[in-house]
Amino acid sequence: MSKKHNFSAGPCILPLDVLKKASEAVLNFNNDNLSLIEISHRSKPFVEVMEKAVGLVKELLEVPKGYSVLFLQGGASLEFLMVPLNLMKEKGGKAAYTNTGVWAKKSITEAKNSGEVFVVGDSSDKNYNYIPKGYNIPEDVDYFHCTSNNTIFGTQIKKFPKVPSLMVCDMSSDIFSRKIEVSKFDLIYAGAQKNMGPAGTTLVIIKDEILGNTGRNIPTMLNYNTHISKNSMFNTPPVFAIYVSMLTLQWLKDHGGVEWIEELNNQKAELLYNEIDRNPLFKGIAEKEDRSNMNVTFTLTDSSKEHLFNQLWENAGISGLKGHRSVGGYRASMYNALRLESVNALVNVMKNLEKKLR
Template sequence: MKVHNFSAGPSILPEEVMQQAAKAVLNLNETGLSILEISHRSPEFLAILAEAKSLVLELLDLPQNEYKVLFLQGGASMEFLRIPMNLMQKGGKAAYLNTGTWADNAVKEAKAFGEVIEVASSKDMHYSYIPKAYTIPDDADYFHCTSNNTIYGTQMRSFPETAIPFVCDMSSDIFSRKLDFSQFDLIYAGAQKNIGPAGTTLIVIRERILGNPKNGLPNIMNYQMHIERESMYNTPAVFAIYTSMLTLRWIKKAGGIAAMEARNNKKAALLYEEIDHNPLFEGTAAKEDRSLMNVTFRLKDANHTEAFDTLCKTYHISGLKGHRTVGGYRASLYNALPVESVQMLIEVMQQFQRSHS
């Protein structure tokens, strides 16, 4: 049975990655050991970690002599804390763009460590758009934004220029589109959308922004300590990192980020066209800010919800329900989702229109 997985995360993984990971659970590279039981300091895992780091920089086209790659634990929410703890000076301040729930959570966490300047917010319109005109203060310790908003289906199309360190949460759209990644000084992303399974977080950091180690900063929260210990200050998430490495291999083999972007543009264009032309549905995000990763929409008549949900289930469409805070529907079109799944969803929407017009 083919299931069409539109889950927002943990999300769909490439079929060949799952097959390779499943094989490694029983026997990693003919070692006779499972990936679940090898030592994180074994030659086998050290090679996996090194390859994963190298692939990250290669795919993002970033120089190894400037950027360091970390695979840590705690999810993106941990980085909401770790970033101000490492980058905000004593008595300092940071600038944040508030475009969704996760950006708002990052703002709240940063306020525990100093002044937070909210340069702009789309909270007034339920995060349905991306603010365009705002000023980033030059005297802030860093600027933070979220490139894609999983819950509300909006995505930054362009990024501001700033002279201060630039931090970006790319949890839900990393490796999905071509960008000049060198404009960012710190990128972080939970693995469970476009990288691998839940359990590890990718951090890519321009080392020079760290400066001198802060007195009293706990080692587990200190980026410099994690760089020095090669992501192994504590036991890393071995299986999640291994599966992430396989996914990065898959992206490279498929043609890199440019190929992913072409696939994602096609999927998003097909689905948005159906939403805009099907009289029973409507999009919820501003058209100029629509996400290529998370397509949010709803039925114009909520009384049709049960019937549409039943039809989706009949055709094995999974994970389409919108976030609990906003309702409606959300089709997550991450890299590994095949265009055939989008086409199936469109067929179901068209069939529903024919029977309920």
């Protein structure tokens, strides 16, 4: 099967090997003449999938002891609610947030219903084209929350701040793309549908000891302890999404793990940003020091060339390059499964445009 160069922002490209195995499992899983999606989630074959997925997360990210790994539902959007409910004290609860994009803003809105929120860093003044730095976090907040990578705007935290409180991070769009020190975080969450798998499950990595201290009566399904005590099987889990995530993590491990992919992601980013900076027809949108390795946002310096450029990349088998409506221009999402040759294909199109207009 010839594949497109898929630059979609998410749901996004997955490794072809993973897609093949997932396709096969939908017909015949485990050579048992049953489909993956028609067996009990409590059957041995699926319990093994869940355990393997959890084990791979722990191995790939070197998760220290004392942390639980969960596969939940509802996406990062439900985490926006679960985080304050589980971590913000019922009486006098406070949290510090950074406002670095659409998703960060939604997380702030949700937290405000549970306590006082201090927005300690905010890049909305420049349509979120940079990462705020050097902000002060009040000593007495229950936790600090940040978004590691801003999919829509193409910015990424390169150095996480030191915080006086619990550290919570939404890593939906860059988890498994680079090395992180899990011990520096108390709670990490991520919708699967970028580097981990298909839409339909949310990864949560949580330090067990931080739970149970808010004085709140937390609804069963929104209480992390519910899911920890049942190994993410309190109710029927999203079987297919977890299986494909497991396959994708296994693919990552087989190829050399996070260290390998970080090096490759750096190469891909360097290749594309170099061309954006070199080619007078293009301009990057995000501040250079905050540029995301996952989502590269850029525009044409002369918008009248849009039609020609679009034709060229479409003819080259490239898809998913249109920018988000709130930013405009173009966005090349280069998640783990996107190969260097796809970035080369895009860079060649950009060079071709220059030649044609010379």
